[in-house]
Amino acid sequence: MIGVHPAWLPASAFRAIGSRRTRVLGEGPVVATVRGEIGAAAAEHGGALVDDGPVDLELVCAPDAGETDPEAFVVGRAGTTTVVRAVDGPGLLYGFHHVVRLGESAFAGEAPPKRHAPRQPVxxxxxxxxxxxxxxxxxxxxxxxxxxxxxxxxxxxxxxxxxxxxxxxxxxxxxxxxxxxxxxxxxxxxxxxxxxxxxxxxxxxxxxxxxxxxxxxxxxxxxxxxxxxxxxxxxxxxxxxxxxxxxxxxxxxxxxxxxxxxxxxxxxxxxxxxxxxxxxxxxxxxxxxxxxxxxxxxxxxxxxxxxxxxxxxxxxxxxxxxxxxxxxxxxxxxxxxxxxxxxxxxxxxxxxxxxxxxxxxxxxxxxxxxxxxxxxxxxxxxxxxxxxxxxxxxxxxxxxxxxxxxxxxxxxxxxxxxxxxxxxxxxxxxxxxxxxxxxxxxxxxxxxxxxxxxxSEAVLDEWIGLTFGETTAVREALHEVMGGSWLTYERYTAPLGVGFMVNPGDHYGPSVDGYEYSRWGTYHFADRDGVGVDRTRATGTGFAGQFPQPWREVYESVETCPDELLLFFHHVPYGHVLHSGTTVIQHIYDTHFAGRDEVARMADTWAKVEGHVPSEVYERVAALLAEQLRCATEWRDQVNTYFWRKSGVPDARARTIH
Amino acid sequence: MIGVHPAWLPASAFRAIGSRRTRVLGEGPVVATVRGEIGAAAAEHGGALVDDGPVDLELVCAPDAGETDPEAFVVGRAGTTTVVRAVDGPGLLYGFHHVVRLGESAFAGEAPPKRHAPRQPVxxxxxxxxxxxxxxxxxxxxxxxxxxxxxxxxxxxxxxxxxxxxxxxxxxxxxxxxxxxxxxxxxxxxxxxxxxxxxxxxxxxxxxxxxxxxxxxxxxxxxxxxxxxxxxxxxxxxxxxxxxxxxxxxxxxxxxxxxxxxxxxxxxxxxxxxxxxxxxxxxxxxxxxxxxxxxxxxxxxxxxxxxxxxxxxxxxxxxxxxxxxxxxxxxxxxxxxxxxxxxxxxxxxxxxxxxxxxxxxxxxxxxxxxxxxxxxxxxxxxxxxxxxxxxxxxxxxxxxxxxxxxxxxxxxxxxxxxxxxxxxxxxxxxxxxxxxxxxxxxxxxxxxxxxxxxxSEAVLDEWIGLTFGETTAVREALHEVMGGSWLTYERYTAPLGVGFMVNPGDHYGPSVDGYEYSRWGTYHFADRDGVGVDRTRATGTGFAGQFPQPWREVYESVETCPDELLLFFHHVPYGHVLHSGTTVIQHIYDTHFAGRDEVARMADTWAKVEGHVPSEVYERVAALLAEQLRCATEWRDQVNTYFWRKSGVPDARARTIH
Missing domain, CATH: 3.20.20.80 (Glycosidases)
Known part of the structure; x- marks a missing residue:
C-alpha cells in the first residue's frame, strides 16, 4: 500500500518550530494536541518541549478577562521568546499553526502582541x-x-x-x-x-x-x-x-x-x-x-x-x-x-x-x-x-x-x-x-x-511553501499552473455565465445540450440567432429584481451587466458586442481556443518540476494534466462546433472548427 | 404474488382441439410433450386422449422415406379425422400447434394432405x-x-x-x-x-x-x-x-x-x-x-x-x-x-x-x-x-x-x-x-x-385470437392500437432514417444531440442549414457503395433514395423537397405532431376495451399508454424545438413549437 500524503503538514513544515525549545502551558484535549505536535516536531528537528528554563516559544492557554473568543489568540515576540496566548485550546491550536506558517520569521526580531481571531464564527x-x-x-x-x-x-x-x-x-x-x-x-x-x-x-x-x-x-x-x-x-x-x-x-x-x-x-x-x-x-x-x-x-x-x-x-x-x-x-x-x-x-x-x-x-x-x-x-x-x-x-x-x-x-x-x-x-x-x-x-x-x-495568491503561496518547501522554481511553476486555473477552466467550458453544458448525471465533460431539455431548470436557450437566459424584470424571469440596488439595475441592463455574467442574465444575439469589444460568438471561439491552449501550457510548466517534487506527486499530476488537456480539447471542439453549426458565423481568425 | 400470464397459450386457445378425441402415435421427449398438451387440453375441454377407436385427430410421429426434415409436418383431413404426420418430435409439435391455431376450422370439411416446413433452418x-x-x-x-x-x-x-x-x-x-x-x-x-x-x-x-x-x-x-x-x-x-x-x-x-x-x-x-x-x-x-x-x-x-x-x-x-x-x-x-x-x-x-x-x-x-x-x-x-x-x-x-x-x-x-x-x-x-x-x-x-x-397483420391476428379470444371489438381495437405502431413510433422519434437522438446510456426518450459528440459513431450533423449523414460514394463515406446494384445507385442519389432513409444516406438542406412533396423541415414537424396524436388515439382506443380484456391486462396497458403519450409528447416537442431553433423555419401550419 502506498503511504498517505502529508498534505500541507509534512515534517519539513515544522522545521522552524521543531528546532526550538518550547513550553506549553494549559490543559485540555486541544492543548494536549498542541503539546503532541510540539513533541513530534522537536523529536524530528532537534528542539525540545520543556517545562521550565528559557524557551524560544511559549504557548499559554489561560483565562484572560479581556478575551472571550475561545478561538482567538495573541502572538508576539519580546527578547528571544515568541509567545502565543489563548483562553482556550482551539485558540492555542490556531496560534500554534500560525507560528508554523510563519516559519523562521516567527523567531526573528521583535513583534508587539497582536490578536488574531477568526472572521467567521462557523x-x-x-x-x-x-x-x-x-x-x-x-x-x-x-x-x-x-x-x-x-x-x-x-x-x-x-x-x-x-x-x-x-x-x-x-x-x-x-x-x-x-x-x-x-x-x-x-x-x-x-x-x-x-x-x-x-x-x-x-x-x-x-x-x-x-x-x-x-x-x-x-x-x-x-x-x-x-x-x-x-x-x-x-x-x-x-x-x-x-x-x-x-x-x-x-x-x-x-x-x-x-x-x-x-x-x-x-x-x-x-x-x-x-x-x-x-x-x-x-x-x-x-x-x-x-x-x-x-x-x-x-x-x-x-x-x-x-x-x-x-x-x-x-x-x-x-x-x-x-x-x-x-x-x-x-x-x-x-x-x-x-x-x-x-x-x-x-x-x-x-x-x-x-x-x-x-x-x-x-x-x-x-x-x-x-x-x-x-x-x-x-x-x-x-x-x-x-x-x-x-x-x-x-x-x-x-x-x-x-x-x-x-x-x-x-x-x-x-x-x-x-x-x-x-x-x-x-x-x-x-x-x-x-x-x-x-x-x-x-x-x-x-x-x-x-x-x-x-x-488568494498569498493563500496559495502559503500552501505551496508548507507542502513543497521553499524551492523557487517549484513555487513559480505552481503559481503559474494553479493561480489562473479557475479562469482557464471558465474559458474552455460554458461561456459568459450561462452554466451547465455538462454531461447529465456525472457532470463531467461537455454536453452543450445535455441539460437543455431536461427537468432540472438549467437551460441556455441557444438558437440560430442567439443564446442566454433572459432573467430581467422587463422581459425575463425577473430574477435580476431579487437583488438590492445597485445590482438589480446593473444586471437588468445589457449595457451594464458584467461580461462574465451576460448570458446568465440576458438572451442576446451572437453579434452582440461585449464590453471587451468582441462579439459574443467570437468571444466563445476565442476563449475556447485560449482556455485549451492554457491547459497545454500548464502541462508544459508542470513538466519542468520533474525531479523537484516527489515523483509520485509529479506522476499523478502529469497524468491528470494529460486528461485535463484531452477534456479541454473536447470542450473547445464541442462548444465551438455547436455554436458554429447554430450561428453559421465563421471564426474571425479562421482556426479549425470541426 | 400475481399469477403468470399465459401469453398466447391460455386454456381457451385449446378449446377446439381439447374437445376432440385424439390419438398420438410415436415416442420421444417431444412427442411426450404433445401427448401432455393433448391430455391437459382434453381434461379442460371435455375431449379425450385415446389409444384406439375412432378419433377426430390423429398425430403420428413415424419415419417416412420421403421426408428428411425433422421439423416438417403434413396435415390433412379425410372423412371426420384430421391427421398430422411428422418424422420426428419437433415436426409433430409444430403440427400440433398448427392445429391449435386453426381452431374449429381444423375439424371441418376435407383437406388434402399439405406439407409444412420451416423456411429457416435456425x-x-x-x-x-x-x-x-x-x-x-x-x-x-x-x-x-x-x-x-x-x-x-x-x-x-x-x-x-x-x-x-x-x-x-x-x-x-x-x-x-x-x-x-x-x-x-x-x-x-x-x-x-x-x-x-x-x-x-x-x-x-x-x-x-x-x-x-x-x-x-x-x-x-x-x-x-x-x-x-x-x-x-x-x-x-x-x-x-x-x-x-x-x-x-x-x-x-x-x-x-x-x-x-x-x-x-x-x-x-x-x-x-x-x-x-x-x-x-x-x-x-x-x-x-x-x-x-x-x-x-x-x-x-x-x-x-x-x-x-x-x-x-x-x-x-x-x-x-x-x-x-x-x-x-x-x-x-x-x-x-x-x-x-x-x-x-x-x-x-x-x-x-x-x-x-x-x-x-x-x-x-x-x-x-x-x-x-x-x-x-x-x-x-x-x-x-x-x-x-x-x-x-x-x-x-x-x-x-x-x-x-x-x-x-x-x-x-x-x-x-x-x-x-x-x-x-x-x-x-x-x-x-x-x-x-x-x-x-x-x-x-x-x-x-x-x-x-x-x-404481418395475419400474424398479429393470430396472436390476438389466441391471447384474447374471438371478441370482434377487442380484435379491432388491438389491430388499431398495434398494427401501425411501428410507423407511429418512427414518426415521433428520429426522422427520415437518421437514427439515435436517444438519451445516452439507457436509450430511452429523446436527446437530439445525445450521441452527437460521442465516441459511438452515431451522428446526425444537424446545423442551421441542414441535417443528415452523407454516406454516398461521390461525396460521403462511401457506405452506399457497399450495396450491390440496384441499391448502390438508388441510395447514392438524393433523387432516388427512399424518403424514409434520406437522412441515413444524405445531408440535405431543411428546404429539400421529399418525394412526398413536403420539405424535410415540414416533414419533421408534421410527423412529430402526427405521431404524438396517434398515440393519443391509441390510448382512446384502448379505453374502449375496458371490461373486454382481463382487468390486470387492461390496467397495465392503460398505464403504459399514458407513459407512452407523455414520452411521445416529449419527443415531439424536443425534436420540433431543436429543429426550429436550428433552422428558423416556422411550421407552415403554425402549431405550437416551444
Whole structure:
C-alpha cells in the first residue's frame, strides 16, 4: 500500500518550530494536541518541549478577562521568546499553526502582541459521505477521491487513523465543524442518529482534540422511518417529543455535538411541505430540540422545482431559493442557520451571488461553497477555486462601502452570522483529494473562512511553501499552473455565465445540450440567432429584481451587466458586442481556443518540476494534466462546433472548427 | 404474488382441439410433450386422449422415406379425422400447434394432405441475461421485463417453472434454439462453460422436450480466464486443445448442445485481434472444437470502432461490419454462422439493410433482429415490430425477382443458411414482456422465422385470437392500437432514417444531440442549414457503395433514395423537397405532431376495451399508454424545438413549437 500524503503538514513544515525549545502551558484535549505536535516536531528537528528554563516559544492557554473568543489568540515576540496566548485550546491550536506558517520569521526580531481571531464564527465542512455505497452515487456523493475516510463496508471504519490525520489537517486551518454524512440521507445513514450513535461517538472523539464539533445530516422523515410515528409533521407534539428525546440522547453521548444539517423538500428529500408546513416550521422543530444543548440546525436553502418543464420559460430555478425563503425572514429560531449556496443555481464555474444572502436581515445565514469539484473538473482538472470564493465572499450586495457577503455570514451586517460551510473534497485516496493540487482548495477554504480578506495568491503561496518547501522554481511553476486555473477552466467550458453544458448525471465533460431539455431548470436557450437566459424584470424571469440596488439595475441592463455574467442574465444575439469589444460568438471561439491552449501550457510548466517534487506527486499530476488537456480539447471542439453549426458565423481568425 | 400470464397459450386457445378425441402415435421427449398438451387440453375441454377407436385427430410421429426434415409436418383431413404426420418430435409439435391455431376450422370439411416446413433452418432467441446482476446493465442487459427467468441470486434458479413455461411458448411458435446468456460475458457467466455446466444441463433438460437446443455465449478470453493459459491466440495449439477438451466436456453433459455465441473484438469484448488474427481464425478455432459433435458457432458481425472521433466525418460505423467481414468471405468453416444485425448500425426504428448480408456468398449468414425494444420504446411503448422484420426479411438486395434476405438466411441464395436470430424480450415480469402487448413481438418473431412470407397483420391476428379470444371489438381495437405502431413510433422519434437522438446510456426518450459528440459513431450533423449523414460514394463515406446494384445507385442519389432513409444516406438542406412533396423541415414537424396524436388515439382506443380484456391486462396497458403519450409528447416537442431553433423555419401550419 502506498503511504498517505502529508498534505500541507509534512515534517519539513515544522522545521522552524521543531528546532526550538518550547513550553506549553494549559490543559485540555486541544492543548494536549498542541503539546503532541510540539513533541513530534522537536523529536524530528532537534528542539525540545520543556517545562521550565528559557524557551524560544511559549504557548499559554489561560483565562484572560479581556478575551472571550475561545478561538482567538495573541502572538508576539519580546527578547528571544515568541509567545502565543489563548483562553482556550482551539485558540492555542490556531496560534500554534500560525507560528508554523510563519516559519523562521516567527523567531526573528521583535513583534508587539497582536490578536488574531477568526472572521467567521462557523467554518464547517460537510461530507457527502454515505455509510453504504449508493448504487448510483457511490460512497461519497460527488466525491472524486475514492471512498470515504469515515466509512467502509457499511459501517464506521474500525481503523480511524485516516480520520485522525484529517482532523489534524482541518484543525491546522481552523475548520471547527464537520458534517459527518451526506445531506441526502439514505436508510443506513439515517441510523447514525439512533442505533449507530456509538459510532458517531467514536468519530466525535477523533475530531474533539482538534477543536472540531461534529454534525449529523438527518432526514426530516426520521420520526416515521426511525421513530415509527405515523407522521413527521413538525407541529405534531409527538414529533416534537421524538426530536427532543432523540436529540437528548445524542447529547448524552456527544456533549459537544454541533447539531444537524438538513436538506428538506429538495430533490426528493422529505420535508415540511408534505404536511402543509413551511421551512421555518420544519427548521424550528429541530432547533428547539437542539437549543437546550447549544446545538444548531443548518437548514439548506437549496430548494427548487426539480421537475421543471423546459417549455416553460417563466419558471426560473435561479429564483427559487429567494421565492421560498425570503418571505420567511424572521420566522426562524435563533439557533437555525439557513445554509445558502453562494450562487443561485448550483456551484457553476461562474454565477452571480445568490440574492437570498442579501434578503434576510433577521435570519442567521451561512454561505455554502463547494470544495469538491463537481462542476469544475472533478479533481481531474486543476481548478484552484480560492479566487472564486474570495470574489464571492468579498461581493458587496448593496454596493461600495456596504457590507460584504463575508460580513453577512460573520454577523457583521445585521443578524448574527451562520458562517461559511463547504462540501469537502477528500476521500481515501492516498493524496486525500485525487488530484494532489486540489489539496490547495481544502487548505484555501479554511484560510478564507478564517479571514476572507487575505489575497488568494498569498493563500496559495502559503500552501505551496508548507507542502513543497521553499524551492523557487517549484513555487513559480505552481503559481503559474494553479493561480489562473479557475479562469482557464471558465474559458474552455460554458461561456459568459450561462452554466451547465455538462454531461447529465456525472457532470463531467461537455454536453452543450445535455441539460437543455431536461427537468432540472438549467437551460441556455441557444438558437440560430442567439443564446442566454433572459432573467430581467422587463422581459425575463425577473430574477435580476431579487437583488438590492445597485445590482438589480446593473444586471437588468445589457449595457451594464458584467461580461462574465451576460448570458446568465440576458438572451442576446451572437453579434452582440461585449464590453471587451468582441462579439459574443467570437468571444466563445476565442476563449475556447485560449482556455485549451492554457491547459497545454500548464502541462508544459508542470513538466519542468520533474525531479523537484516527489515523483509520485509529479506522476499523478502529469497524468491528470494529460486528461485535463484531452477534456479541454473536447470542450473547445464541442462548444465551438455547436455554436458554429447554430450561428453559421465563421471564426474571425479562421482556426479549425470541426 | 400475481399469477403468470399465459401469453398466447391460455386454456381457451385449446378449446377446439381439447374437445376432440385424439390419438398420438410415436415416442420421444417431444412427442411426450404433445401427448401432455393433448391430455391437459382434453381434461379442460371435455375431449379425450385415446389409444384406439375412432378419433377426430390423429398425430403420428413415424419415419417416412420421403421426408428428411425433422421439423416438417403434413396435415390433412379425410372423412371426420384430421391427421398430422411428422418424422420426428419437433415436426409433430409444430403440427400440433398448427392445429391449435386453426381452431374449429381444423375439424371441418376435407383437406388434402399439405406439407409444412420451416423456411429457416435456425430460429433462435438470444438471451442477454446475466447470472449476476451487473452494476450498470442489471440482470438482463437491455431487458425491460424484470429479472432473468433463468437466473436469480447469482445462480441458475432452483425453481425452473418459469423457464419451463417459456420453453413451451417458444416450442409453440417453432423457436428451436436458445442462447442462455449475455453476449457480453462477465466473470460468473463465463463459468457456465466449465464448473457451472451442471446448471446448463438443468436448463437444457427444460428446453429439450420442446425441440429446443441450448447455446452458450462464451468469452474469447476463456482459455486465459478459465483455462489458466497465457494466451487465447486461436492459432496456438494449447488454445485449440483447450477449446476441444472443454467443448467435449460440454457435449458429454449436454449431447444436443447447440454450440456457441460469440461477441469478439466488439465494444470491449476480447477477440482475435489481440493476437494479430482475424475473425475467421477466431471463429474457426471454436468451430473445430464443435464440429465433431455437430455444433455451430454463431459469430457476431457487430464489430466497429466504439472510440470514434465525432470530428472525423470520414469514419462511418455503418461501414464497419462490411469492411471487417466481407474480405473474409470463404474463410469461415462450414459450421460457423456469421450473425449479422439486420441493419448496419444498431436496431434503430429505421435502417437500411446491412450490406454484409449480400456480400458473403460463401459464408453461412444469420440475420439478427431485436425483439427486446432497446431503441423502440423499451416495452413501455406499443411498438409492434413484425412489420419491420417482415420488410427486412423480404428485402431483395439484388433487386426484383432476386433472392430476399430471408432466402439468404435460409440458404436458398448461395451458401447454406444460418437462419434468423433475435434478442429475447422476456423477463420474470408476470406478463413476461413488461408491456403485455409486447408478447406479440415474441410471437411474431417465431412465426416470421418459420415463414417470412406470412402477412404481418395475419400474424398479429393470430396472436390476438389466441391471447384474447374471438371478441370482434377487442380484435379491432388491438389491430388499431398495434398494427401501425411501428410507423407511429418512427414518426415521433428520429426522422427520415437518421437514427439515435436517444438519451445516452439507457436509450430511452429523446436527446437530439445525445450521441452527437460521442465516441459511438452515431451522428446526425444537424446545423442551421441542414441535417443528415452523407454516406454516398461521390461525396460521403462511401457506405452506399457497399450495396450491390440496384441499391448502390438508388441510395447514392438524393433523387432516388427512399424518403424514409434520406437522412441515413444524405445531408440535405431543411428546404429539400421529399418525394412526398413536403420539405424535410415540414416533414419533421408534421410527423412529430402526427405521431404524438396517434398515440393519443391509441390510448382512446384502448379505453374502449375496458371490461373486454382481463382487468390486470387492461390496467397495465392503460398505464403504459399514458407513459407512452407523455414520452411521445416529449419527443415531439424536443425534436420540433431543436429543429426550429436550428433552422428558423416556422411550421407552415403554425402549431405550437416551444
Amino acid at each position: 467554518r464547517m465542512l460537510d461530507h457527502w459521505d454515505n455509510v453504504d455505497v449508493h448504487p448510483v452515487m457511490g460512497q461519497v456523493e460527488r466525491g472524486y477521491a475514492g471512498g470515504s475516510i469515515f466509512y467502509a463496508d457499511g459501517a464506521v471504519r474500525a481503523d480511524l487513523s485516516r480520520t485522525r490525520a484529517y482532523a489534524r489537517l482541518l484543525g491546522s486551518i481552523g475548520v471547527n465543524r464537520v458534517g459527518l454524512n451526506n445531506v441526502n440521507v439514505h436508510r443506513t445513514e439515517a441510523r447514525l442518529l439512533t442505533d449507530l450513535l456509538p459510532e458517531v461517538v467514536r468519530l466525535a472523539e477523533v475530531f474533539r482534540p482538534h477543536g472540531i464539533r461534529v454534525h449529523l445530516s438527518v432526514s426530516f422523515a426520521a420520526p416515521i422511518t426511525l421513530g415509527g410515528l405515523p407522521t413527521a409533521d413538525p407541529l405534531d407534539p409527538a414529533v416534537r417529543d421524538w426530536w427532543a428525546r432523540t436529540t437528548a440522547r445524542v447529547y448524552a453521548a456527544v456533549p459537544d455535538f454541533g447539531g444537524y444539517v438538513v436538506k428538506a423538500d429538495s430533490e426528493g428529500q422529505p420535508g415540511p411541505f408534505a404536511y402543509g408546513r413551511d421551512h421555518a416550521d420544519g427548521a424550528n422543530v429541530l432547533a428547539r430540540a437542539l437549543a437546550p444543548f447549544g446545538g444548531t440546525v443548518f437548514w439548506r436553502a437549496f430548494v427548487y422545482d426539480h421537475h421543471q418543464d423546459w417549455r416553460d420559460r417563466s419558471t426560473d430555478r435561479a429564483r427559487a431559493a429567494y421565492d421560498h425563503f425570503a418571505p420567511l425572514d424572521g420566522a426562524f429560531d435563533p439557533n437555525v442557520v439557513l445554509q445558502v449556496k453562494a450562487g443561485p443555481v448550483d456551484f457553476q464555474v461562474r454565477e452571480p451571488l445568490s440574492p437570498v444572502i442579501a434578503a434576510m436581515p433577521r435570519t442567521r445565514l451561512a454561505v455554502e461553497l463547494q470544495v469538491t469539484q463537481e462542476y469544475t473538473g472533478q479533481q481531474k482538472h486543476v481548478c484552484h477555486l480560492v479566487p472564486q470564493w474570495r470574489e464571492m465572499l468579498g461581493f458587496r450586495p448593496w454596493g461600495d462601502d456596504r457590507p460584504t457577503v463575508a460580513d453577512i455570514a460573520a454577523g457583521r451586517a445585521a443578524a448574527p452570522g451562520g458562517g461559511v460551510v463547504a462540501v469537502s473534497n477528500v476521500g481515501d485516496d492516498p493524496f486525500w483529494t485525487g488530484h494532489p493540487l486540489a489539496q490547495a482548495n481544502l487548505f484555501g477554504f479554511g484560510r478564507l473562512a478564517w479571514d476572507d480578506r487575505v489575497a | 430460429r433462435m432467441l438470444d438471451h442477454w441475461d446475466n447470472v449476476d446482476v451487473h452494476p450498470v446493465m442489471g440482470q438482463v442487459e437491455r431487458g425491460y421485463a424484470g429479472g432473468s427467468i433463468f437466473y436469480a441470486d447469482g445462480a441458475v434458479r432452483a425453481d425452473l417453472s418459469r423457464t419451463r413455461a417459456y420453453a413451451r411458448l417458444l416450442g409453440s411458435i417453432g423457436v428451436n434454439r436458445v442462447g442462455l446468456n449475455n453476449v457480453n460475458v462477465h466473470r460468473t457467466e463465463a463459468r457456465l462453460l466449465t464448473d457451472l455446466l451442471p446448471e446448463v444441463v438443468r436448463l437444457a433438460e427444460v428446453f429439450r422436450p420442446h425441440g429446443i437446443r441450448v447455446h452458450l455465449s462464451v468469452s474469447f478470453a476463456a482459455p486465459i480466464t478459465l483455462g489458466g493459459l497465457p494466451t487465447a491466440d486461436p492459432l496456438d495449439p494449447a488454445v485449440r486443445d483447450w477449446w476441444a477438451r472443454t467443448t467435449a466436456r460440454v457435449y458429454a453433459a449436454v449431447p444436443d448442445f447447440g454450440g456457441y455465441v460469440v461477441k469478439a473484438d466488439s465494444e470491449g469484448q476480447p477477440g482475435p485481434f489481440a493476437y494479430g488474427r482475424d475473425h475467421a481464425d477466431g471463429a474457426n478455432v471454436l468451430a473445430r472444437a464443435l464440429a465433431p459433435f455437430g455444433g455451430t458457432v454463431f459469430w457476431r458481425a457487430f464489430v466497429y470502432d466504439h472510440h470514434q472521433d465525432w470530428r472525423d466525418r470520414s469514419t462511418d460505423r455503418a461501414r464497419a461490419a462490411y469492411d471487417h467481414f466481407a474480405p473474409l468471405d470463404g474463410a469461415f468453416d462450414p459450421n460457423v454462422v456469421l450473425q449479422v444485425k439486420a441493419g448496419p448500425v444498431d436496431f434503430q426504428v429505421r435502417e437500411p439493410l446491412s450490406p454484409v448480408i449480400a456480400a458473403m456468398p460463401r459464408t453461412r449468414l444469420a440475420v439478427e433482429l431485436q425483439v427486446t425494444q432497446e431503441y423502440t420504446g423499451q416495452q413501455k411503448h406499443v411498438c409492434h415490430l413484425v412489420p419491420q422484420w417482415r420488410e427486412m426479411l423480404g428485402f431483395r438486395p439484388w433487386g426484383d425477382d432476386r433472392p430476399t434476405v430471408a432466402d439468404i438466411a435460409a440458404g436458398r441464395a448461395a451458401a447454406p443458411g444460418g437462419g434468423v436470430v433475435a434478442v429475447s424480450n422476456v423477463g420474470d415480469d408476470p406478463f413476461w414482456t413488461g408491456h403485455p402487448l409486447a408478447q406479440a413481438n415474441l410471437f411474431g418473431f417465431g412465426r416470421l422465422a418459420w415463414d417470412d412470407r406470412v402477412a
